[in-house]
Amino acid sequence: MITFDGVTKRYPDGTVAVDDLSLEVPTGEITVFVGPSGCGKTTSLRMINRMIDPSGGRILLDGVDVTTIDPPTLRRGIGYVIQQAGLFPHRKIVDNVATVPYLLGWDKKKARDRAMELLERVGLDLRLAGRYPFQLSGGQQQRVGVARALAADPPVLLMDEPFSAVDPIVRASLQEELLRLQAELNKTIVFVTHDIDEAIKLGDRVAVLRVGGRLAQLADPATLLAEPADDFVREFLGRDRGIRRLSFVPGDGLRLRGDLTVPASAEVSSVRGTAEAWLVVVDDDGGPLGWIAPKDLPDSGTLAGVPAAPYGTFVKGRDSLRSALDAALLSPSGNAIAVDGSGRVVGVATREALDEALARVADGARG
Amino acid sequence: MNWLVDFFGNAANWSGPDGIPLRVLEHLVFAGLSLLLAVVLAVPLGLWIGHTGKGAVLVVLSANAARALPTLGLLVLVVLLMGVGTLAPVLIPLVALAVPPILVNTYEGIRGVDPELRDAAYGMGLRGRQVLGGVLVPVALPLILLGMRTAAIQVVATATVAAYVGLGGLGRYIIDGLATKDYPRAIGGAVLVAALALAVQGLFALVQRVTVSPGVSGRQRIR
Ligand SMILES: Nc1ncnc2c1ncn2[C@@H]1O[C@H](COP(=O)(O)OP(=O)(O)OP(=O)(O)O)[C@@H](O)[C@H]1O
Numbered sequence: 001m002i003t004f005d006g007v008t009k010r011y012p013d014g015t016v017a018v019d020d021l022s023l024e025v026p027t028g029e030i031t032v033f034v035g036p037s038g039c040g041k042t043t044s045l046r047m048i049n050r051m052i053d054p055s056g057g058r059i060l061l062d063g064v065d066v067t068t069i070d071p072p073t074l075r076r077g078i079g080y081v082i083q084q085a086g087l088f089p090h091r092k093i094v095d096n097v098a099t100v101p102y103l104l105g106w107d108k109k110k111a112r113d114r115a116m117e118l119l120e121r122v123g124l125d126l127r128l129a130g131r132y133p134f135q136l137s138g139g140q141q142q143r144v145g146v147a148r149a150l151a152a153d154p155p156v157l158l159m160d161e162p163f164s165a166v167d168p169i170v171r172a173s174l175q176e177e178l179l180r181l182q183a184e185l186n187k188t189i190v191f192v193t194h195d196i197d198e199a200i201k202l203g204d205r206v207a208v209l210r211v212g213g214r215l216a217q218l219a220d221p222a223t224l225l226a227e228p229a230d231d232f233v234r235e236f237l238g239r240d241r242g243i244r245r246l247s248f249v250p251g252d253g254l255r256l257r258g259d260l261t262v263p264a265s266a267e268v269s270s271v272r273g274t275a276e277a278w279l280v281v282v283d284d285d286g287g288p289l290g291w292i293a294p295k296d297l298p299d300s301g302t303l304a305g306v307p308a309a310p311y312g313t314f315v316k317g318r319d320s321l322r323s324a325l326d327a328a329l330l331s332p333s334g335n336a337i338a339v340d341g342s343g344r345v346v347g348v349a350t351r352e353a354l355d356e357a358l359a360r361v362a363d364g365a366r367g
Numbered sequence: 368m369n370w371l372v373d374f375f376g377n378a379a380n381w382s383g384p385d386g387i388p389l390r391v392l393e394h395l396v397f398a399g400l401s402l403l404l405a406v407v408l409a410v411p412l413g414l415w416i417g418h419t420g421k422g423a424v425l426v427v428l429s430a431n432a433a434r435a436l437p438t439l440g441l442l443v444l445v446v447l448l449m450g451v452g453t454l455a456p457v458l459i460p461l462v463a464l465a466v467p468p469i470l471v472n473t474y475e476g477i478r479g480v481d482p483e484l485r486d487a488a489y490g491m492g493l494r495g496r497q498v499l500g501g502v503l504v505p506v507a508l509p510l511i512l513l514g515m516r517t518a519a520i521q522v523v524a525t526a527t528v529a530a531y532v533g534l535g536g537l538g539r540y541i542i543d544g545l546a547t548k549d550y551p552r553a554i555g556g557a558v559l560v561a562a563l564a565l566a567v568q569g570l571f572a573l574v575q576r577v578t579v580s581p582g583v584s585g586r587q588r589i590r
């Protein structure tokens with residue numbers, strides 16, 4: 001656990017970058033520091049590994065005041081990832097990743113084996129290991145940066161806008177990768193960003209800072225979106241706060257109908273009489289093929305021969321109400337298909353079911 | 368062209384105390400010794416100033432002052448102060464000539480390393496010396512070598528002044544040749560100096576290829 005205890009940083013020129021900051025970063029969780037430019041995120045982060053020392057207050061790492069630890073020793077036990085990756089241009093990728101193990105005196109073979117293992121972990125092609133940083137794309141370099149920070153298996157990881165210099169698609173995949181890694185590794189991560197969406201996506205807890213380095217709110221993302229502490233936080237969260245909240249409402253609560261599914265092998269005639277406007281056609285494995293409208297079918301043949309309309313799915317038990325709503329908007333029926341982990345249809349969330357679920361969320365917001 | 372044949376074709380010029388091999392060797396000793404002294408003085412100083420950021424003003428001032436020093440004037444001064452008979456009158460002016468480019472390039476090379484990189488190095492837990500030796504020097508090496516090469520070429524060209532104080536080297540051919548109106552001799556000396564300068568250039572290209580990481584040189588080629 002990392003504890004900020006009344007931490008203040010006043011730079012020599014008088015700028016107060018962080019003002020009396022007190023908060024706890026729980027072990028094994030991702031805590032995101034977010035806020036507008038210049039609000040003291042980087043300064044706060046860098047005080048943890050003593051790249052900057054506070055002018056007042058204390059930072060405790062598992063109860064130990066960090067200023068009592070010799071900085072290089074402290075830093076070797078804390079992974080650090082920065083925006084431009086900061087890879088050493090003169091060293092091959094594998095040796096970049098092995099930097100801290102080398103510093104800790106591991107033998108070369110062991111350090112390199114570990115580096116290769118990590119490169120694989122962060123999703124890099126191992127053929128890149130023998131290249132130099134300039135031969136990698138920005139996104140690849142950033143993955144190497146993460147691997148390097150993890151090399152000596154430090155319990156704590158500090159990340160300062162690590163993904164902000166890459167394009168949105170690469171950024172999204174790096175974010176996914178980080179969440180996947182974190183599920184395996186359970187590091188204590190402090191992640192700095194100025195992007196509220198990134199904060200909400202990644203954070204178990206989000207600390208919103210305001211300019212002048214004061215804590216505006218510290219909460220889990222769902223709470224933050226539902227109950228912003230004040231106008232500053234509300235404004236910072238931006239538009240679509242209501243819609244984005246749906247990301248944190250589980251799709252489990254949706255009432256599903258199991259009677260709207262028909263196999264592709266069924267005869268057209270078997271569904272002609274139904275009162276339903278839309279039915280889902282599924283293949284032999286139970287996977288969705290699309291929507292058909294029973295009132296608009298050819299005279300004979302099986303449903304496999306009927307052109308099906310597009311559809312959207314969400315995974316029951318995993319995806320949010322937002323995903324379900326998104327799935328519904330992708331099909332002309334306005335209904336969302338619920339599937340299980342292996343993609344088999346388990347039911348349909350109709351417009352009515354979605355409407356009920358949305359009403360429950362709205363009720364929650366009122367109370 | 369005939370003059371060159373006159374000089375280089377004359378077997379007498381290839382042996383004895385005034386022969387080409389010995390003169391070249393003397394020249395190389397003056398130049399090499401001066402360069403070595405300059406490197407020993409200027410590289411550590413440049414590294415230290417570039418790394419700590421202290422005394423940067425010193426670099427600029429000393430470099431400009433040294434550039435303004437007339438080599439020949441300095442040589443005469445040293446002779447007046449210390450007399451002839453030692454290498455000092457040659458070495459001191461040549462070292463003074465070689466220090467500025469080495470110092471300035473070393474300093475600029477270290478100081479010019481991307482601050483993010485320096486930051487990352489400290490952030491990983493490298494100590495000050497490890498950051499300097501393990502990151503800053505390898506990254507700044509092309510510039511540091513450039514400073515040395517510039518200095519080496521200047522020193523090789525200027526080591527001819529040794530002849531003014533009765534010492535050997537290729538300057539002898541030039542001075543003696545001019546004095547006796549033996550122009551083939553003077554021109555031959557000048558050609559030898561130029562050839563040595565080219566050889567030095569080639570040597571440094573080789574050193575650069577061997578010592579600079581492909582990760583650094585490759586990146587520069589792309590830019
Ligand atoms: N070395 C320094 N000397 C003086 N003031 C500084 C220094 N470093 C940062 N500051 C100031 O401290 C404040 C906080 O800076 P910091 O870098 O922590 O902000 P940030 O939240 O990380 O911003 P950004 O999102 O732009 O990276 C800013 O006003 C900045 O100008």
Ligand SMILES: [Mg+2]
Pocket residue numbers: 041042043
């Ligand atoms: Mg910052």
